[in-house]
Amino acid sequence: MKKFSVLVLGIILLFVTACSNSAISTSKNTKSNPDDGSNKETETIKIGMTSAVTGPYSEYGEGNKRGVELAIEKWNENGGINGKKIEVEILDDQLVPDKAANNIQQLLADPEIVAIIGPAGSGPGLATVPITEAKGMVHMNIVPQTIEVTYPNGTDQAPRKNVFSFALQNDVEANVLGEFAGEHWEKVGLLHESTAYGKSGMDLIANILEKDFNKKPVAREEYNQGVSDMTSQLSKIKNAGAEVVVVVGLGADLANIKKGMDRLGLDVPLVATNGALSLPYLEGAGDLVLGTIGSMIGALGKDPLSPEAQEFADAYKEKYGVDRYWGNDENNPQLFMSLNVANAYDGANVLFEALKNAESTKSEDIIKALESIQDFKGVNATYSFSETKHHAISEEALDLFEYVKEGDKIKLAPYKK
């Protein structure tokens, strides 16, 4: 009996180990000859990627995966990079920093991989950049908003040599929200989630309010992600006489904040980070979202879309249809796609462009080629990099949007004062 139990345990352990690091290898290699593979190196260009493909944050990981795959398909259909087809190996980290770091080690062990597309989330981002930096491997940062991923000593200092960011950096979002709140209201109430993202983002906003407008927030409160009731936070903000509530947080929590504000009769505008434009907020708060103002990369809100954004939207719709990522409006992709699909699509396209220009797969050559990219038109922005500037999304790419009612439908419209 005991032996049997040990045997069963052994088999279970084996199974768990085998499943734990499942790689999703999406080979876009054409039906190449199944020869010995000796000339494979010359036929393909391979990149590695780790992201939260499954788990609670798969909205980002799966979205990023789709973005990268769309870009690869586009390039491969047009003959690849200088005649070489592109291939990607994607590992799943579920947004767990340790897993992401392990995945990166595993990817770096493959000599064929020439560049890395980084994980979603600031935690995994910060856990992986030191590894790629030590090896000098090109690292495209797609989602993590924390500045330190790209600029370890602040934006006024040199960036990490190997990291190029397509993320909406915390400081950029904070600048836009801080300026907006400072210009329009005297008494500002602040509320943020208790994560690094929430705290650091709110520090930046509070800083702008104090420095640029000489305004001290009347209240600053925090909450844990996923909490159901924020009465104490909102009551304090209400008691302080706030004329606006500025929030750094995710969509589902924003829905609870908005419901709480409604119940407590805290009838002031809600201004929030990009979570305000996510589906969980709209679904969770329903009609209450009206009037909420959120900041977001404006590219997919333009009418008409830029040719690049239109091409991306068409390609996405053709491959995946109108789904959760696309959003409720059949004709227009939702703005949030800029943060989970289009960013990865742009990152991959810029990387491939640099690989094409570099005509080499050596890291130094790719970095040089990336730093020489100027006015490359992508979906989210027009990209220009230099030795000192390794991030792409700046304040100009950001717009403020407001929920408005059009007939029976709730829509996001560019904010007009």
Place this chain on the structure above:
Amino acid sequence: MSSLQFALELIFTGLCVGAVYSLIAHGFNITFWTTKVVNFGHGPFIMFCSMIVLSFLMKGLPWIVSIPIGFAIIVIIGLILERVSVRPLLKYPTSMGWIVSTLGVGLFLQALASKIWGAQALAFPPFIFEATDYVSIFGIRLSAQYLLVLVMALVIMMLMEMVMNKTIWGKAMKAVAHDPNFARVMGIKSKIVITLSFMISAFLAGVAGILIAPIYGTITPEFGMNIMVLGFVAAVLGGIGSSKGALFGGLLLGVIEKLVGGYISTSAEHGVAFLILIIILALKPDGFFGVKVVQKV
């Protein structure tokens, strides 16, 4: 807003939030009565039932059909949990294996839910009341849905007290809890009583699920686990195994949380539950209403 009104607001909201914890603590009690087992799969049960109900609602079925299906499934899962992860361990009365085995079933349900419905937040529609409905008491607006939970927690407490003290079932449960073998000798079908207790507990998890999910607005596979922990603190605070304790512990925990949030710091609001857990375990491990159990070996 006057300071008195602020204090009242915090206290009333605390009572409402605490009612959620009470509702969960009630679910813990039933299985504890019969087997001295705390079912750590209770949280995922709450989540799983609301997920099932939600998926039928999304298919266009009305509440009146979705809820019974959801409850039926979760009760069957309760039965399976008892058979798979509790019964084999009851042979060893001193074993604490149930902690791992019930938690294991819970984690399995969580993973299963991610597989079936995905790991992302799904919107749960309002049930009975709209999310914005409120009742005004002394000028303080309380969410109607929260009040519904409070009423439910009270009703369940009264029902349980009645069943335990006034009915033959209650006596049977007490007998099984005291000594399952002796109860069997006395003609009580201990195994059936135990199985039933797990099924009722699963049913209560279902009730909690559909009442609490609309408050959160969205549910994820992790949804139940997080609130279960707070429900557990409430059960320990009130005295595990006591219905009055479950109600009192939950409400007290809710009020303390909100008062700490309102007067000390909102960042301390969520950690305070664990501080209470440590203090109560150190000073009064049987909780406020718990009975000291002396076991003869």
